[in-house]
Amino acid sequence: MKKIYVLDTNVLLQDPRAIYMFKDNEIVIPAVALEELDSKKRNMDEIGRNARYVSRLIDQYRTKGKLHDGVPLSNGGILRVELNHKSFVRLQDIFIEVTNDNRILAVALNLQEDENKRPHPRPVVLVSKDALMRVKADALGLQAEDFLSDRVIQYSKSYSGCMELKVSKAIIDQYFALGRLSVSVLKQTSAARGKSFFPHQFLILKDELGSPASALGKISADVTHLELLQYQDEAIWGVKARNVQQRMALELLMRDDIPLVTLTGKAGTGKTLLSIAAGLSKTEDERRYQKLLVARPIVPMGKDIGYLPGEKEEKLKPWMQPIYDNLEYLFHTNKPGDLDRILAGMGSIEVEALTYIRGRSIPEQFIIIDEAQNLTKHEVKTIVTRVGEGSKLVLMGDPEQIDHPYLDEESNGLTYLVEKFKDQPLSGHIRLEKGERSPLAQLAAHVL
Structure with missing residues (x-):
């Protein structure tokens, strides 16, 4: 039996092609979802890009018929923008505040009541990435599902x-x-x-x-x-593997015939330190690459600290501090300003935010992307396609520690890249299990 799927806004923001993921069923987009998309379309990030994509996609189907009556999709389904079931009367005694979420719930509930009056009612299913939205739908007797096609x-x-x-x-x-x-x-x-x-x-x-x-x-x-293995027990810039998985990681990092390396693991397993040490060895000692580029996404953990004063380098300093901490360890600096003078003198090390990578072509560089678990599939594709001739790309992160509001350990770009490239001869991957930062950090990674 065919179904009616009512899509929450967060589903469209997570996957802008979500309307094609429900086979030949009817897809209903509440009018309030269009309002929310409109409020997001000016964002200069992945959410804004997806909002703009969905807006253009729906506009294309507007030329094929009346959206409020329903237009056929290319996969056999029906797309409809719902305008006639926004009445909040049924919910006003349960949810007093008329929020956008509650208005979407009202649409789904009113559609279900209409279907129940038919001889052969179709099931109405609310699809949302919001767990509390699904809980409220269940309390109202509505069938609710998470959007899983991005997994x-x-x-x-x-x-x-x-x-x-x-x-x-x-x-x-x-x-x-x-x-x-x-x-x-x-x-x-x-x-x-x-x-x-x-x-x-x-x-x-x-x-x-x-x-x-x-x-x-x-x-x-x-x-x-x-x-x-070619690099079994060699010390790279004073860093030596402390366990067998770190030996595997160094093997992948030091091999020139493996241009794409992915490293996953909990905090303290040595992902960043090993990668930067290998990058310094390849750029400064072997001169295999012209430059070492280290970048990470600007995604805060917890409450954002707001706007920061100063030039670009000063603004990025707090976000890039974990990278500088590893560089200070490798260069054995102990005085403020020593690292800045070293980096300025070398000129072959660049610490950058991923915000500035779009549009670049990066040849003959050793590129390290830290905290890659906070990247979407589209962002990972953008990064990999930036890699120029003769470059090596290393992406690392912990899929169990994600700060991005629309990603989890099963839908982030790093997990996606690992699975898609595991059978490719240009790619290598290893998951680091044992923490080497300190006994306390290792215990916290497992217990907390």
Whole structure:
């Protein structure tokens, strides 16, 4: 049976093509949602861009018929802008204040009452990203759903970049003797039967009989064999891997044949420090890249601090302080102003806000994007398409710590990028599990 889906404004702001995600059912956009879109369309951010996109999309369908009567969509559905069911009489005794959310609820409730009078009523479903909106709808007897088509995969089940296999000691010995191991040999083992391997995926081989014998390797770009790591125990700018996953991360960061690297993990696992150390090594020591560019999105945690005085560099300083903290550690500075003088003298390190990256083409640079979990899918696409010839791009973040109001661990751009690129030979990924900042930070990451 076909349904009527009433869309909340936040669904359209999250995915501007949401009207195509409900197959051949009827899509109803309340008039108040258009008012909210109009109030957002001047924003110079992702929300504003989506509001403008939805406005243009609806305007295109306006030329195909009367929107209040319903116009056919390209996927077989019907799009309707609802003007006749905004009466607030049914809700005025329950929700006293006439808010936009309550007006959308009124539309859905009045539509449901009309459908119940028909011989074959269609179910009316309110679709909203707002949990409290869904709770209120449920209290009114309305069917409510979250908008899930933007979900990539649950973070805990997403691609980790590493797999542990229990194999015979003979296979481990063969791997060390030859320096490589055919994937076809691995797939013949019971532990790997039915499993898929991806380019640059790390494998930890352990003896199935329980002996201390073990081995660490990386799947080749063409997924034909397991190979030894090139950067196993080397110190990079004074930074040495403290656990096996950090060794994997350094392998991806230092390999020139892997232009896209994604790192995920809780706070304190070393993502930023390892990336900046690798970037300094590649730009200053090896001269492989002309410049090290470090950027992060301007998304506040908690209440924003408002406008800041000064030039662009002064305004960005508070937002970029985590980057400067790592640079101070790597350069061993202990006096105020030392780092500024070092960076000014080198000239090959640039710390930037992602706000200024649109429109740029960035060739021959080692690019680090911190806090990438606060990026949308569109923003991640914008960044990756900015990468020029001979550049390396590193995106890192913790999908469990998101400050963006319209994203979560399953719909953010970083998780999306990891899943879409896991089978690409130009990309490598590793999820860091163990915190190395301090015992207290490690405990807090797991307990709090």
